[in-house]
Amino acid sequence: MNALQGIESALITIENLCAAFCSDPADRTFHRIPSLWKRSSSTLALGKILKSIGRSGCVVFILHKFVDHFKNFNFDESLSCSKLMNSEAEENHNDRKGEGGEHHPYSLVNQAFSVAVQKVLEGYICTLDTLFASVGLRRSSKTVEVTLLEVYLHTKELRSQIEAIGNICNIHNIALCFSVSSFEGLIAKANLEFHKFPRGGDLLTYLYTQLRVADPAHTALLKFLFLCSCEPYCEFIRSWIYKAKISDPYKEFVMEYVENTPYPPGKAGSFSDIRLATIRERDGVAVPCFLKDFSIPLVRAGQQLQVLMKLLELCSHIGTVNHTYEDILPCWSGFSSDHPYYASPLTFNQGSIEAMVLARNDYYKRMLEKLDTILTKLEIRYQQVFAS
Incomplete structure (x- = not known):
């Protein structure tokens, strides 16, 4: 024993x-x-x-x-x-x-x-x-x-x-x-x-391949190991597509996020208060085989969110004490804290899918109503940008 x-x-x-x-x-x-x-x-x-x-x-x-x-x-x-x-x-x-x-x-x-x-x-x-x-x-x-x-x-x-x-x-x-x-x-x-x-994306590819050909007696075991291993990578994706941010200390995610750097100070009228982010695909990083066909939409989702955030920086109403980006953009933290099953599960049943769809539709309906109210109060700042 x-x-x-x-x-x-x-x-x-x-x-x-x-x-x-x-x-x-x-x-x-x-x-x-x-x-x-x-x-x-x-x-x-x-x-x-x-x-x-x-x-x-x-x-x-x-x-x-x-x-x-x-x-x-x-x-x-x-x-x-x-x-x-x-x-x-x-x-x-x-x-x-x-x-x-x-x-x-x-x-x-x-x-x-x-x-x-x-x-x-x-x-x-x-x-x-x-x-x-x-x-x-x-x-x-x-x-x-x-x-x-x-x-x-x-x-x-x-x-x-x-x-x-x-x-x-x-x-x-x-x-x-x-x-x-x-x-x-x-x-x-x-x-x-x-x-x-194998490490990172290679490990997820390895486990996914093993799961597809697993003996029925060991399928549940392999599925458990695969789902647990996917969670950090899913967190990379959630953070990127819902917050346009990446916390990847060991360089495993396909996207590389460089901290925002401001425009260099130039002539009067330049947007020195608006900052830019550098996003690029990380060279030499393995992408899980089941995500290779979705890598481009994944990259664009976070980039589009960044564009929206930059546009909102041009609005004087946003960024004040009473309003933040979460007032308009449906960031992940806005509707996942009270409902753990919103965390994009890899396995689910029909009942959980229906509950998820109804809850998310209700959330987006409330967000659209809030957006209509906020848009009536937005003031766009028009400034001329001089070429450097």
Whole structure:
């Protein structure tokens, strides 16, 4: 049970037991005993059961390392480890390099993915705690002890789920080397795989592709990981199309937003109080495959909102103490705070769609009524702009 929870000391013990049992031939003395269970309980069979449990526990152990790696990333450690990566891995990740050609070590998308993996692991551990009660319900006797075979059979589905996550995180093949390679060697291989794991938009493309071909038994798991990983990217989109702003500290979003810079001071009559924003597509940043056809409309949505905001700056009525942009523009904060399901969910049912449409229509109706009232009071400032 400790090994299934990924406890290192228990895994080392299981590893030693596997080596001892699998190196000896099966104990054929049991063949004289009529019990089917005792005949199948040879040392070799025990070794195979322990090896399977050990591999699953090894996946859990490495997954915990995976979560720690992306939640508490060390930049210096990343640079030293990246030097050990082969040229092929570096070539495959050239499109995820940051400014100056350096491979950016951190990602909000990867952090969200690792948090989702952590939640799955917590659920896995909680389910293991119910094993004794589950075995007790299936027994006719009141025996408290649980056999190795019962542990193996009752955790089959759980181990299958963990192996699926191991495959998604590209560490399952490392766990297959359990009882063959040293434990320190497995950890070293895992650290190299962590640095080669897809980041940002590439990770979303990878998860989306896996979800489309997923086994039905693992579809719910993959969908959960995909939706959690998408949330930071969806926040980039929401902020851009509803506020014309981008908060992207690790340069993952397709758009790059440069802080507003004012017109250079010139002759009298220039709009020195109106500021401009520089928006451009970020070079070398991977766009999720399911958004490539919408990248241009996405870019234009935020740009059009910026144009409206600039036009409103020309109106003397806007920007006063009693009125702000939110009085006219339907910014995201205006109608999402009280209704979480407005946050553009990726999965929904017909009932939630209908409720969303009705609520948004009501919101826009109220905004149009407010707009009609405000427009009657707007005063446009006319000033001549001299060419510099």
